[in-house]
Amino acid sequence: MPDSDSYIGRHKSELDTPALLIDLDIMETNIQKMADYMTSVNTELRPHVKTHKSPIIAKKQIKAGAMGITCAKLGEAEEIVNAGIRDVLIANQIVGKHKISRLIDLAKHSDIMVAVDDSKNIQDISEAAVTDGVNVRILVEVNIGMNRCGVEPGEEVLTLAQQIVQSPNLKFEGLMGYEGHTVAKPDREERESATREAMQWLVDTKDYLNKHGLDVSIMSGGGTGTYDITGSIPEMTEVQAGSYVFMDSTYNKVEGVGEKFDCSLSVLATVVSRPENKRIIVDSGLKVLSKEFGVPQPIGFTGLEMTGLSEEHGKIQDSNGNISLSPGDKIEILPTHCCTTVNLHDRYYGIRDEIVESVWKIAARGRSQ
Numbered sequence: 001m002p003d004s005d006s007y008i009g010r011h012k013s014e015l016d017t018p019a020l021l022i023d024l025d026i027m028e029t030n031i032q033k034m035a036d037y038m039t040s041v042n043t044e045l046r047p048h049v050k051t052h053k054s055p056i057i058a059k060k061q062i063k064a065g066a067m068g069i070t071c072a073k074l075g076e077a078e079e080i081v082n083a084g085i086r087d088v089l090i091a092n093q094i095v096g097k098h099k100i101s102r103l104i105d106l107a108k109h110s111d112i113m114v115a116v117d118d119s120k121n122i123q124d125i126s127e128a129a130v131t132d133g134v135n136v137r138i139l140v141e142v143n144i145g146m147n148r149c150g151v152e153p154g155e156e157v158l159t160l161a162q163q164i165v166q167s168p169n170l171k172f173e174g175l176m177g178y179e180g181h182t183v184a185k186p187d188r189e190e191r192e193s194a195t196r197e198a199m200q201w202l203v204d205t206k207d208y209l210n211k212h213g214l215d216v217s218i219m220s221g222g223g224t225g226t227y228d229i230t231g232s233i234p235e236m237t238e239v240q241a242g243s244y245v246f247m248d249s250t251y252n253k254v255e256g257v258g259e260k261f262d263c264s265l266s267v268l269a270t271v272v273s274r275p276e277n278k279r280i281i282v283d284s285g286l287k288v289l290s291k292e293f294g295v296p297q298p299i300g301f302t303g304l305e306m307t308g309l310s311e312e313h314g315k316i317q318d319s320n321g322n323i324s325l326s327p328g329d330k331i332e333i334l335p336t337h338c339c340t341t342v343n344l345h346d347r348y349y350g351i352r353d354e355i356v357e358s359v360w361k362i363a364a365r366g367r368s369q
């Protein structure tokens with residue numbers, strides 16, 4: 001088996017499959033466009049690493065203008081901090097003794113910041129921080145309509161914020177509210193009004209805290225689908241968008257977003273069987289392509305439709321039975337959800353002008369703990 005680095009300089013069609021490809025020109029353009037937009041509205045960009053799970057790409061985002069990185073998991077944050085990035089938000093609750101001790105270890109090597117929505121959790125983090133003599137930065141997560149984590153806007157937030165202010169070795173930095181229920185609404189008007197309504201809860205809560213004498217330095221939220229809505233609200237200080245780096249066929253249909261960012265990620269697959277003219281089978285199934293947002297589709301062929309995935313097979317229907325694809329031929333498939341597809345792969349093949357330019361390990365792949 002060729003070493004994956006030995007593909008560098010070869011045509012992408014020579015890659016063994018299934019292989020996860022990045023169109024580097026498109027990815028770099030997406031990274032720069034998002035950074036430039038945030039600069040234009042005077043909001044910081046803290047891209048979410050859950051999409052690419054790669055310190056190499058995170059560093060490209062920072063070089064383009066991002067001020068730090070958002071992570072969902074401690075495992076991701078460990079990879080990012082190990083790579084030398086200091087300003088990291090874990091936009092999630094870190095709960096339990098073992099995980100809090102890993103959080104404290106990270107605080108020794110970075111300016112880690114974490115979301116909280118529970119009084120006992122605040123106490124546990126403070127006690128562990130005191131024991132090890134470190135400081136931890138804290139955002140209170142507010143439920144702004146997604147009904148996932150987060151306390152209700154207003155008084156509950158104030159109570160937690162006051163507790164943080166009084167807790168040794170914790171620094172209350174501000175608020176986080178993620179409008180996950182609005183980011184993928186395809187219609188622009190509908191998305192914009194739902195997002196403004198959601199973010200207003202966060203803004204009102206900030207005002208409420210200010211009235212009670214608390215400074216709110218950071219207001220964090222936003223995703224790819226709301227980058228220019230949330231990003232342009234004056235009170236928001238930073239946006240956590242992630243998917244814009246790669247996009248996928250789902251985000252591509254979101255009005256105003258699909259037009260701004262192009263799809264840079266694909267899975268290269270090989271045709272392994274063509275049992276009949278209308279049925280093409282490729283070597284890429286559920287273990288390399290996620291399908292919670294629908295079955296992915298081949299790129300560049302009209303008349304081809306992927307109709308199903310089993311573990312290691314993708315089934316493609318050729319409606320007229322006349323597309324010339326035989327066992328051994330390769331095709332690219334566009335994911336319906338970039339983030340969960342990436343997590344199925346060990347490495348990226350970076351492609352420029354059809355040639356393999358780089359091979360990058362997906363360092364935080366599978367680091368869900």
Ligand SMILES: Cc1ncc(COP(=O)(O)O)c(C=O)c1O
Pocket residue numbers: 048051091178180183221222223224225240241242243244
């Ligand atoms: C907390 C949080 N912030 C931001 C995002 C933004 O992600 P995306 O750019 O993929 O919409 C997500 C997505 O899951 C998230 O969970």
